[in-house]
Amino acid sequence: MKTHVKALVVGGGAVGTSIAYHLARAGWDDVMLLERDELTSGSTWHAAGLLPYFNMSYATTHIHDYSIKYYKTLEEETGLNAGFYVVGNLRMAQTDARMDEYMLYASTAETCGVPFEWLSPAQIKERYPLVRTEDLKGAIYHPTDGYINPADVTMAMAKGARQRGVMIERKWQVDGYHWTGDHWDVTCTKMVEKGGNLVASDEQIVIHAEHVVTATGNHAQRTAQLLGIKIPAIPVEHQYIVTEPDPALVEWRKSNPEHPVLRDADAKWYVREERGGWILGPYERNAPARFEFGCPDSFRADLFPLDLERIEEEYMSMIHRIPTSETVGLKDDFNGPICYTPDGNPLVGPAPGLQNMWLAEGFSFGITAAGGTGYYLAQMIVEGEAEIDMASLDPKRYGSWMTTEYAARKNEECYEHVYILHHPDEERAACRPLRTAPAYDRQKAAGAQFGQVNGWERPNYYGPLDAPDSFDHDARSFRRGGWWQYAKGEAEAVRNGVGLIDATAFTKHRISGPGATAFLDWFTCNKLPKVGRINLTYALTSAGTTRTEYTIVRKGEDDYYLVSAGAWHAYDQDYLYKAIVEKEAEFGRINAQDVTTQWGVFAIAGPKSRDVLKELIVDADPDTALSNKRFPWLSARDIELKMCPVHAIRVAYTGELGWELHHPIEMQTYLWDQLKAAGEKHGMKLVGARAQNWLRQEKSYRAFGTELGRDATPLEADLPRFVDLSKDFHGKAEMEALGVRSKCCTLLIDGPEDADPWGREALYDGDTRVGRLTSGGYSVHFGKSIGMGYLPPALAVPGTRVQVRMQNRLWDAEVVEDSPYDPKNANIRVDG
Structure with a gap:
């Protein structure tokens, strides 16, 4: 058995075998896969093998699309039939809201080139007369997918991997990881059968691996413990049942093709044919999480006791939808662990804090995602970056605040939400509130309806004071919600008066020391600001695309305050800290301190914001303290607002006159009360994140995770003013080599009267799909919908007319100049 490899993949399920295969296909000829038991012995063996396209995530849709296309090629390559039955997928809707969900999903599918059709109830009945349709509104149909045999596709990928030189070793368990500085020493123990159990023998080896990829499925918590990190991948019980043959179905199949996989989302189940009968897979309430502290060594290809009472409602709804199933008996049943994460998306990418350690954990739809995960993760490992932005799946989207209890409860919630309406303005209730800034109770008393950002409670908007706590849930919609x-x-209020916004969730770091300036100059693409000034800049990936957006405040010659997106705290921190470790020997000592929880942030913005602050500022000349002369735009100063010391930054994400007020977190309630009192006579309004999101689009301010990401460069985001090409910086050559493949622009949209885009919609030039929106909302200044997105450079110019797909219709849109509201920034710079 070889003990020195370039890449070691740990885990022999569908995901692990796909990763090994794709690493070899990408050109690595020294890859090994270890499996503690037999290939497919984890959740793969009892998976139903469905291949659903449906997903609201752009990255995940690409992953599923790749898998479905790739699995169709395996037999030709390996000679093994992967057991792929291309029967299609029919997703039915009982309500108008569900059809709205499908139309929004179709927007994402369309941007990824995924084929689909719309069927009316009459068309469903005509094609599939065994299905009851009188209470349906319609359905979306994917003709190119279906279901696959999980064991067969895994074995086909394993054979393909072996043919490409991958070494696959079974009955070896990893018991330790040690990073030596340039490779991993992985301690492995030989597992043997004893009395039906798998037990460790005395035989051990150490494998030296340059890279390690973990795809350990139900054993993710053990992996986390061995690596000393947190992985919020915990299994949840999933039951499905198999019926005896249905005589009506058997008769139908004598002269008709197999039914597509049927999904009645409002009834919370899928159904497919199985040897003349039906498989019913429900996603019921109260399915428990299992193995919170690790999967027992004795648990192999095992199952849990059934709890059929838990799925009685879903079973009865299957009988309603397929009446002929009422008289058939149950032939088989399964209750096994399926790994989940709090948001349902897998954890794919570099492990936090570790070099050359890659995670592929938490797959609730592992068979669907396995092929694409292997393909895109291999790109990340071999080439440094994938061709699509994988940030939404990054393992570091959950920070160190995440606990076992949080992951278990959120995973249970995620499981039961598989078929609950996925509103784009959805906020789920489990494990909340958890992270709260001191002003939380005051905001709640003022009618705040909160969203969760990296665990933080942040006001989305302020509803009526007499609204019950459930108002936010009642207000959700795929159109313009309540x-x-x-x-x-x-x-x-921000455009015409003044608004106060809580931005405490911002990620904040202090970078200082003799090497700080040289490091940041290399790490980011813009000029560094002068002392007392600020700058917007970007850290790039090794592929030249945008990795992180920073506002940098220069407090001293070698003293910097970095502010980045609150939703990406651990993601930004890990990249920053790893870069510091890499470059400190070259640039000199660099001190890095995470100060996120030490500083609260309020943003005050609007034409009257200066007037409010004048009421509070303690200064020898309060009338001029906030003037352009003493406090110019894009500068930072330490000021005092009554008894609260504030690090104030003259910048506003809304595009109005305004300041960010960074303050000691322990003084937040005091400062909140002072601002509220001072703002009353000026008509100050409390403002949430949704209004702020609309306002920043009127100014064409790009947001990380939407316009900014690892699939586009800052030049493609049309931000050349924030790129200093006269200096050398990380990713510069790669950025220039990519050129401008597409360009970000702002569009005003003549859309429907009751809806705005969400930032997932396809853009058309005539009959040709030419781009997609990345953000969307409503413009109070222009009185119509607004969006931002990417078009070919030739089309991304003001005056270009295109169309946006919304609610299954094309609506006229026009590309407008950057910052269509106040393009000369006169309002931001106004003196007083």
């Missing part, structure tokens, strides 16, 4: 009117009023 919250829309409140966000509109908040946005208007």
Whole structure:
């Protein structure tokens, strides 16, 4: 058995074998896969093998699309039939809201080139007469997918991997990882059968691996413990049942093709044919998480006791939808662990804090995602970056605040939400509130309806004071929800008066020391600001695309305060800290301190914001303290607001006159009360994140995770003013080599009266799909929908007319100049 390899993949399920195969296909000829038991012995063996395209994530849709296409090629390559039955996938809707969900999903599918059709109830009945349709609104149909045999596709990928030189070793368990500085020493123990159990023998080896990839499925918590990190991948019980043959189905199949996989989302189940009968897979409430502290060594290809009472409602709804199933008996049943994460998306990418350690954990739809995960993760490992932005799946989207209890409860919630309406303005309730800034109770008393950002509670908008706690849930919609009117009023207040926004969730780091300046100059693409000034800049990936957006405040010659997106705390920190470790020997000592929880942030913005602050500022000349002369735009100063010391930054994400007020977190309630009192006579309104999101689009301010990401460069984001090409910086050559493949632009949209885009919609030039939106909302200044997105450079110019797909219709849109509201920034610079 070889003990020195370039890449070691740990885990022999569908995901692990796909990763090994794709690493070899990418050109690595020294890859080994270890499996503690037999290939497919984890969740793969009892998976139902469905291949659903449906997913609201752009990255995950690409992953699923790749898998479905790739699995169809395996037999030709390996000679093994992967057991792929291309029967299609029919997703039915009982309500108009469900059809709205499908139309929004179709927007994402369309941007990824995924084929689909719309069927009316009559068309469903005509094609599939065994299905009851009188209470349906319609369905979306994917003709190119279906289901596959999980064991067969895994074995086909394993054979393909072996043919490409991958070494696959079974019955070896990893018991330790040690990073030596340039490779991993992985301690492995030979497992043997004893009395039906798998037990460790005395035989051990150490494998030296340059890279390690973990795809350990139900054993993710053990992996986390061995690596000393947190992985919020915990299994949840999933039951499905197999019926005896249905005589009506058997008769139908004598002269008709197999039914597609049927999904009645409002009834929370999928159904497919199985040897003349039906498989029912429900996603019921109260399915428990299992193995919170690790999968027992004795648990192999095992199952849990059934709890059929838990799925009685779903079973009865299957009988309603397929009446002929009422008289058939149950032939088989399964209750096994399926790994979940709090948001349902897998954890794919570099492990936090570790070099050359890659995670592929938490797959609730592992068979669907296995092929694409192997392909895109191999790109990340071999080439340094994938061709699509994988940030939404990054393992570091959950920070060190995440606990076992949080992961278990959120995973249970995620499981039961598989078929619950996926509103784009959805906020799920489990494990909340958890991380709260001191002003939380005051905001709640003022009617705040909160969203969760990296565990932090942040006001999305302020609803009516007499609303029950459930108002936010009742306000959700795929169109303009009940919250829309409140966000509109908040946005208007910022444009015409003054608004106060809580931005405490911002990620904040202090970088200092003799090497700080040289490091940041290399790490980011813009000029560093002068002392007392600020700059917007970007850290790039090794492929030249955008990795992180920073606002840098220069407090001293070698003293910097970095502010980045609150949703990406651990993601930004890990990249920053790893870069410091890499470059400190070259640049000199660099001190890095995470100060996120030490500083609260309020943003005050609007034409009257200066007037409010004048009421509070303690200064020898309060009338001029906030003037352009003493406090110019894009500068930072330490000021005092009554008894609260504040590090104030003259910048506003809304595009109005405004300041960010960074303050000691322990003084937040005091400062909140002072600002509220001072703002009353100026009509100050409390403002949430949704209004702010609309306002920043009127200014064409790009946001990380939407316009900014690892699939586009800052030049493609059309931000050349924030790129200093006269200096050398990380990723510069790669950025220039990519050129400008597409360009970000802002569009005003003549859309429907009751809906705005969400930032997932396809853009058309005539009959040709030419781009996609990345953000969307409503413009209070222009009185119509607004969006930002990417088009070919020739089309991304003001005056270009295109169309946006919304609610299954094309709506006229026009590319407008950057910053269509106040393009000369006169309002931001106004003196007083």
